[in-house]
Amino acid sequence: MSKFKKKTNVKQDIPTSSMPDVVFMLLFFFMVTTELRKTSIEVKQQIPKATQLRKLMRKTLVTNLYIGEPNKPAQYGKEPKIQADDVFIDTKDIIRWVNEQKSKLDEVERDQLTVALKVDKDAKRGIISDVESELRKANARKLLYSTLEDKDKNQ
Amino acid sequence: MARTTPEIPNASMADIAFLLLTFFLVTTTMPNNRGLSIALPPPPEATPPEDVKIQERNMFKIQLNSSDALLVEGEPREDIRNLKDEIKAFVLNNGRDPASSDNPEKAIVSFKTDRGTSHKRFIELLDIIQAAYYDIYAEQAGVSNAKFREAASDLSSTENKEIYNRGRAGIPLNISIADPTKVGN
Numbered sequence: 180m181s182k183f184k185k186k187t188n189v190k191q192d193i194p195t196s197s198m199p200d201v202v203f204m205l206l207f208f209f210m211v212t213t214e215l216r217k218t219s220i221e222v223k224q225q226i227p228k229a230t231q232l233r234k235l236m237r238k239t240l241v242t243n244l245y246i247g248e249p250n251k252p253a254q255y256g257k258e259p260k261i262q263a264d265d266v267f268i269d270t271k272d273i274i275r276w277v278n279e280q281k282s283k284l285d286e287v288e289r290d291q292l293t294v295a296l297k298v299d300k301d302a303k304r305g306i307i308s309d310v311e312s313e314l315r316k317a318n319a320r321k322l323l324y325s326t327l328e329d330k331d332k333n334q
Numbered sequence: 335m336a337r338t339t340p341e342i343p344n345a346s347m348a349d350i351a352f353l354l355l356t357f358f359l360v361t362t363t364m365p366n367n368r369g370l371s372i373a374l375p376p377p378p379e380a381t382p383p384e385d386v387k388i389q390e391r392n393m394f395k396i397q398l399n400s401s402d403a404l405l406v407e408g409e410p411r412e413d414i415r416n417l418k419d420e421i422k423a424f425v426l427n428n429g430r431d432p433a434s435s436d437n438p439e440k441a442i443v444s445f446k447t448d449r450g451t452s453h454k455r456f457i458e459l460l461d462i463i464q465a466a467y468y469d470i471y472a473e474q475a476g477v478s479n480a481k482f483r484e485a486a487s488d489l490s491s492t493e494n495k496e497i498y499n500r501g502r503a504g505i506p507l508n509i510s511i512a513d514p515t516k517v518g519n
Binding site for chain 1: 359361370371374376451479490513
């Protein structure tokens with residue numbers, strides 16, 4: 180019987196004194212990497228996948244255009260729409276919008292403005308090519324089709 | 335001299351930190367600044383319509399219709415696995431095959447879609463065309479495809495610029511994305 184009653188003197192506690200440090204480290208990581216979103220996206224955004232991605236280094240030179248079906252079809256209908264900043268815009272307003280974006284940049288960097296098109300994968304080429312031809316007229320000719328990385332295909 | 339040292343209770347510090355951590359975990363969005371980059375041609379008014387005659391052999395035609403079906407050089411195509419190698423062979427033909435391109439500078443990959451083509455399919459094909467070109471550049475520069483793209487994304491360092499120029503030498507990125515046809519909408 181005495182076999183089973185033997186008490187072990189080994190401590191079984193996990194040391195928790197360093198827990199706050201670990202948690203603070205994680206906290207700082209997320210605080211630094213987080214990007215507070217200024218706009219709420221009102222269109223569907225299922226970004227397609229691709230393999231040949233390139234990264235944009237200068238974040239200040241990038242401006243986003245969101246294209247897709249509106250999230251609230253009752254209010255805005257089912258046709259894909261273009262969202263810039265917080266509002267839906269028409270294709271004819273794009274030139275004005277691009278000039279607004281350019282005026283925010285330094286004069287020397289204005290021709291380096293890159294437009295990132297965040298397009299839902301079900302959107303049609305028609306609306307995108309309309310946007311592209313307006314961007315050409317507005318002389319914002321650096322374009323990026325935003326995509327996710329396709330890890331399955333990338334070897 | 336028995337003085338009690340004032341202390342701030344720190345037992346709840348971990349809890350507070352967890353609370354903040356949870357908040358940032360939930361609200362965080364990783365910025366995605368990656369994608370397929372292209373340069374648009376100058377506006378149509380700025381360039382007077384020149385009557386450039388491009389020989390048939392220097393064009394590699396890829397077309398997508400409104401139901402996302404594919405035509406390559408006029409032939410319907412289902413399987414797109416070999417397309418990348420075909421484009422590479424076409425660009426680097428250098429006049430060997432009389433039906434293919436004269437040289438990489440003249441070779442043009444023409445990509446035409448319809449207004450009804452979906453963006454997903456468009457990206458899929460554009461990805462293949464760009465993969466062909468980046469493979470060629472990477473091989474010429476003697477680095478891997480991923481390394482070349484990384485270098486091309488950040489030309490601020492001289493090393494990257496050197497890789498980029500070495501890869502691009504003599505082979506322009508001739509991808510022509512034509513205005514879409516108007517069948518579907």
